[in-house]
Structures are given as C-alpha cells and as structure tokens.
Amino acid sequence: INKDKRINLPKPSVDTGMGLERIAALLQGTHDNYETDHFKKLIQSISDIVEKKPDSNNLSSFRVIADHLRASSFLIAEGVLPSNEGRGYVLRRIMRRGMRHSHLLGAKEPVFYNLFKTLQEEMSGNYPELNRAEALIRETLKMEEEKFLVLLDRGIKILNDEILKIKDVLPGEVAFKLYDTYGFPIDLTALILRERGYSLDQSGFDQALQEQKTRSRAATKIETGDWQVLHESDAQEFLGYDHLSQKVQLTRYRKVENKKDGVRYQLVFDKTPFYPESGGQVGDKGYLEAENGEVVYIIDTKKENNLIVHITKNLPRHPEELHTAVVDQKQRLRAASNHTATHLLHEALRHVLGAHVAQKGSMVHSGYLRFDFSHFAKLSDEELQQVEDYVNARIRDGLPLEEFRQMPYDQAIEMGAMALFGEKYEDKVRMIKFGKSLELCGGTHVANTTDVWHFIITGESAVASGIRRIEAITGHAAKAFFEERAAAFKQVQRLLHQAQDPIAAIEKLQHDLSALNKQNQQLIREKANSLGTRFKESAEHVNGVRFIAAMVDLDAAAQKDLAFNLGQNVDDLFLIFGSSHEGKALLTCYISEGLVSRKSLNAGQVVRELGKLIQGGGGGQAFFATAGGKKPEGLEEALSAARKMIA
Known part of the structure; x- marks a missing residue:
C-alpha cells in the first residue's frame, strides 16, 4: 500500500471518536474521562498507596499512572512483554512513563504491582483475560518496576553530577552515554532536565547515536x-x-x-x-x-x-x-524432530504452568532446540520434570502428523490452533496437529512423534523480564547424551572398583572426605595456635612498635585469623606475613588501631608499596590488608622492607 493506491476496508465505517469512555463520561454527567467511576477508583487506590491526595500540582501524575497501568496490563494479557525492540519496547516506554510519575509522587516501592488488584476488580468481569493472565501481569509489573527503580536511582545520580557541570544545556554526548552505557531513557533525561529548567542538546545526542549506528554498520558491511x-x-x-x-x-x-x-x-x-x-x-x-x-x-x-x-x-x-x-536428509530429520518437540513442549508448558504461557521465540537447530515463553518465575525442578515427562509421554503415544495445508485462517483458529501474537498470517494457513497440539506453522516435522525418540531438557534460564527459556535435545543428540552418561557411569564404577552400589560408595567417600577436612582444619588451628604463641614471645620492639615479620605456611583465611588473634593479645602490633602457594605470593599486614591513629600507619598503603616487590598489588583497611603477586622470591625482601617502614 502507498499514497497512490487505495483499498477498500473489509468493513466500511466512519470513526466518530465516540469510544466507550466518552459514552460513560456522558452517562455519568461529566466531560472528563478521568472523572468516571472507573478512573476515580484507580486514582483513589493510587492515593492510598503513595499516601498523597491529588491536587492541581500532581493530578496529571495520578492520571498518567492510572491510564498507563491499564494499557500495560492489557498489553501483557495479550502476550506483549517488555523488551528493547518492537511492540515490547512500546510497552516498556508506556510502563516507564507511568512509573516515572509514581516516582514523582514520592513512591519508593513498586506501585503498578499493587495497583493491579483495583484494575482487576474493576474490569475483569468484562475482560476475563485479566484473571487468566493475573500471575503473569502482576509479576511482570513488579519485576519491571523494580528494575526501573534501580535504573532510575543510578541514572539520576549520574545526571545530577552532570547537571552541576553545566549552565543551561546538557551536552548530547553526555545524554548518549547515559542512554548507551546505563540504559537511561533519553526521553526521561529530557523530562528531568525540563523540570529543573535545563535543556538537552538533542542534535548532539542524535549525532552520537548516528555515529554509533555507522560504526555498527561498518563492522557488518556486506x-x-x-x-x-x-x-x-x-x-x-x-x-x-x-x-x-x-x-x-x-x-x-x-x-x-x-x-x-x-x-x-x-x-x-x-x-x-x-x-x-x-x-x-x-x-x-x-x-x-x-x-x-x-x-x-x-x-x-x-x-x-x-x-x-x-x-x-x-x-x-x-x-x-x-x-x-x-x-541433507540427516540434518533435515534432526531439525524436524526438534521442531515437532517445540510444539509438544509448548503444549506441555501450558498444561503444567497455565494458559498464560505463550511462545515468545524459538530456535530449531539440527542439534538442539531453544524455546522462549512468557512466565513470571523460574521453573522448579519439579515443574521441569513434569514438562519433560509430559513431552515424553506424547512421544510414546505415537501421535501421527496431521497436516492441513491451505486452511482458512479463521477456521484454524476456531479449531483451537495456536497462533503467535504479532505474527502476520495469510488468509490461507498451514496447521500442524499432533494429538491435542494444534499450531499454525510453516516448518518441517516428523511423520510420527515416536521419531522424536526422546526429549531431554538441558537448561532453563531467564531471557528478559517475564520471559523464560528452555533448551533441550531430542533424537540423535539425546542418544549421544545417554551414551555419554553410560560411559561416565562405567568410568565411575571402575574408579570405585566395580562397586555394586556406586551411590552408596560415593556417599561414603564424601563422608570420609568431610571427616578428613575436619581433621585438617583442626591441625591448621593447632599449628596457628603454636605459631601464635611463638610469635607473641618473639615480637621485637622497634621504635615503640611490637614488630612481627615471618614466612608462614598457612592459607589466607588462617593467616587472617592468626593476625587478628595476635592483635588482641599484643599491644601496638605491626605484623607482616609472607606465604607462597603454587607459584603465587601473598602478603598479609595487620596494624593495631592505636598505631593507625598515633603513628598514621596504614596497612593498605603498606601492602600496596610492598606488593611491588612481589610483582603484584593489593589493598584493604587501615588496620588489615593483603596483597598478591606472581614473584614469591620477592617475599623475603618485602618482609625486610616492612621493618624499614617503622625503623
């Protein structure tokens, strides 16, 4: 379609602008949509949450929050989730503008999340999708607002620092750094500047953005x-x-x-x-x-x-x-196996987690599959097992492929076919059916679910706010997985001298190892106590300081414990330990707090200086610090140099 071409609308009509809200306003005797009962209840709930009443100075914030909460909730119910592109980005901007106004009202905790209950009570009677997607909406609102509050706090601190450096205009490159490095929205930067009487160098920002795009294009030029x-x-x-x-x-x-x-x-x-x-x-x-x-x-x-x-x-x-x-038949069949598995996985997720689950993306490779879907929480081990079991049950059922080519779109939807939200479909579509799984799909599939052989979940993770990802393997890759596990099990049996019960044998080894570790820790404590007694007796008096410098065969934790123990028992202590392990050097310094204040000694400064002798560095507090290095042979020189610092 272009400006020179016109097409007839499927249903000719005239847009009068007479929406439901305007009709409701007329029926309720007001000319303001926000004065209708629906918005009044939302605004009252906002007032209760932020503990502030609407007035002429803040009324617009109350209205923005109410309107943007409603829009956000319905978009999420329809399957749109916050992201950095497309309709997900539009949603994120809507949410963040509303959240920005809740911040202006003084809210320090998420508001949208708590406000949704009022919206649900008001509208779910006529819009049941709010109940169906309640968990997803609430959790998405909460996570997005928590994330935004962190971003807002960090961005405002940086912006405040930059404002102190300017007279009237914030340079575009500074605004771009906020946007590019810290994810701070440019429209929010402009809004904050306007509120404080400053302006933004928009052209400078646009230029910096264009330069980055040019660099990106150059790197991938074709x-x-x-x-x-x-x-x-x-x-x-x-x-x-x-x-x-x-x-x-x-x-x-x-x-x-x-x-x-x-x-x-x-x-x-x-x-x-x-x-x-x-x-x-x-x-x-x-x-x-x-x-x-x-x-x-x-x-x-x-x-x-x-x-x-x-x-x-x-x-x-x-x-x-x-x-x-x-x-390549082998690759095609493996990809087809994984594609069929994504359909079964989609059905399984909706069965186990609920009808709010919707596909948000997928990758069907010959060696693995990846499936992104809307859900508000990490899946538990039990839920993952239920999903895996459900898919494998459908594989064992031997469900045949039922393919419907050139089916009218409306007919496919009436039959219950799943369509991806936001995807554009022709009037005639291809529908794939395996048992109860019906999806509009143009991909390739196996003739029967038994060809998938087996389904194994290999990973579950978060992709974005409200979007989870499952990674899995089937067929050839699943067989290779089991073969590797079987080989590893045989190797374990050999290492355990063909134990009849490998699990019991491993548990015994773990028990024995735990006992040995306890014995080892006891020996280390006894050794440290012995060293403590010896060092306490041998501490030198140097220029009003009790000085201890020694090489010790202890790990970092034991050295710290020993140093603090000596510090409690030796007044005016200046202690420096050196140790080496696997070619790496460690210096540990402890200085009594009295010396820190009276003689201006600082353990952090000491180890930074001595660290140069072991080709390393470190730091810490004034009374305790450590330094690591890669030159153990420099430790003796470092201990000698420590004495010179107080001589």
Missing part, C-alpha cells in the same frame, strides 16, 4: 553484487514438505562479500526442496549436482523478498544447465 538473471520469471515453488531432491533450473544468482565470511554466492531456483530459515528453524543444507557429476555444496538456505535463496561458496560452472538439488 557488499552485494547485482543479480545475474538467467530466466525472467520470479515464480518459485517450494516442494520441501514432500521431496528432499528435485531437478531445478537456476533462475538468478549474485555474489556477496563481507569481512566475516568472505565471498559467497546466492542462488535462486525455479523450484526447490530446500527449507529456508524461518519460524525459528534453521535453513536446510545439502548440495547441487550437475548432470556431469559436478557438485556445489549449499551451506545455508534463507528467505529474502519472498524468494528462497541458496547460499554456496562456489558458483556452478554451467549455471544455465539443469541441476539436481539434494537436501
């Missing part, structure tokens, strides 16, 4: 040649759902070059069995074979401007001739 067209037709047919090899005609190609990969060629065929990278699934690999036997390897497949592009390191010698395009 030189692309013109398409060499062999056949004018842009028509291309994808046959990869049914075929792994196909006679093809090369219709166009071009040369591309970048610093990372060097020279590559992009080939387009009239038809292809190669699946292009899309929907999170990696592109197929394989080869192109000429009739004379010449082979060109296809190292990746991508989609560009609705064309499937095959990437190679070399160009066929006779591109105008017919070739056979052959997909």
